[in-house]
Amino acid sequence: MRQPLVAGNWKMNGSTDSVNALIEGLRAGIDTVTTAEMAVCPPYVYIPQVAARLAGTPISYGAQDVSDQEAGAYTGEVAPGMLADIGCKYAIVGHSERRSIYGESDEFTASKFAAARKAGLIPILCVGELLEEREQGITEQVVERQLDAVIDLEGIAAFASAVIAYEPVWAIGTGKTATPDQAQDVHAFIRGKLAGLDKAVADGVRILYGGSMNPGNAAELLAMQDIDGGLIGGASLKPDDFLAIGQAANA
Numbered sequence: 001m002r003q004p005l006v007a008g009n010w011k012m013n014g015s016t017d018s019v020n021a022l023i024e025g026l027r028a029g030i031d032t033v034t035t036a037e038m039a040v041c042p043p044y045v046y047i048p049q050v051a052a053r054l055a056g057t058p059i060s061y062g063a064q065d066v067s068d069q070e071a072g073a074y075t076g077e078v079a080p081g082m083l084a085d086i087g088c089k090y091a092i093v094g095h096s097e098r099r100s101i102y103g104e105s106d107e108f109t110a111s112k113f114a115a116a117r118k119a120g121l122i123p124i125l126c127v128g129e130l131l132e133e134r135e136q137g138i139t140e141q142v143v144e145r146q147l148d149a150v151i152d153l154e155g156i157a158a159f160a161s162a163v164i165a166y167e168p169v170w171a172i173g174t175g176k177t178a179t180p181d182q183a184q185d186v187h188a189f190i191r192g193k194l195a196g197l198d199k200a201v202a203d204g205v206r207i208l209y210g211g212s213m214n215p216g217n218a219a220e221l222l223a224m225q226d227i228d229g230g231l232i233g234g235a236s237l238k239p240d241d242f243l244a245i246g247q248a249a250n251a
């Protein structure tokens with residue numbers, strides 16, 4: 001069985017004080033989450049603080065992005081080995097904000113995915129269509145193209161140690177959630193595509209939903225057969241809301 005994963009993507013939010021308060025809130029309530037693995041992805045600078053404050057809890061942590069390079073003259077970049085060195089388990093790659101605001105391509109995302117795995121991190125590969133792509137009826141082609149860039153570079157076996165997050169761009173930060181059926185359809189498409197290449201890998205890979213997931217809609221999304229957790233933006237900044245999403249995955 002796939003253990004659900006509920007991961008918080010804090011994006012570019014936080015301060016020393018707010019991070020302490022958020023982690024304190026999570027520590028206080030984590031016992032109410034019995035089934036899902038919970039993880040947080042703070043801004044880079046707060047990761048050591050988060051790591052120290054999470055010590056002794058089952059909550060994992062990771063980064064929101066990672067360099068495609070190992071080390072050297074890459075001003076402003078953070079190497080995957082550095083993230084592994086400070087105890088990160090996960091690195092998000094290919095978030096739609098990286099793709100659309102910073103112009104990161106499918107191929108560049110694939111190279112980050114590869115670099116993360118090489119350093120022992122578990123990449124959380126984000127895929128998803130823009131509103132106009134959904135309206136044009138090309139959601140599956142877009143998601144397939146994003147997956148193929150990684151499969152071409154790394155092979156299907158790489159997904160045995162990776163997580164996929166389906167995040168329809170029109171649902172991110174908009175309060176507009178994909179319906180459980182809309183999300184399930186794309187999740188099933190992703191798993192089916194992987195199954196065509198390796199059934200065992202497809203059965204094992206966790207596919208998270210992301211896009212305005214909150215305590216009010218989490219249970220019905222998480223009940224869908226191919227939705228194995230969530231990648232949570234706004235609601236992950238409120239400890240009670242984030243924990244409530246985790247609780248919605250309780251067996």
Ligand code: 13P
Nearest residue numbers: 009172173211212233234
């Ligand atoms: P929201 O939950 O704020 O819509 O953000 C989703 C997201 O982008 C997670 O990576």
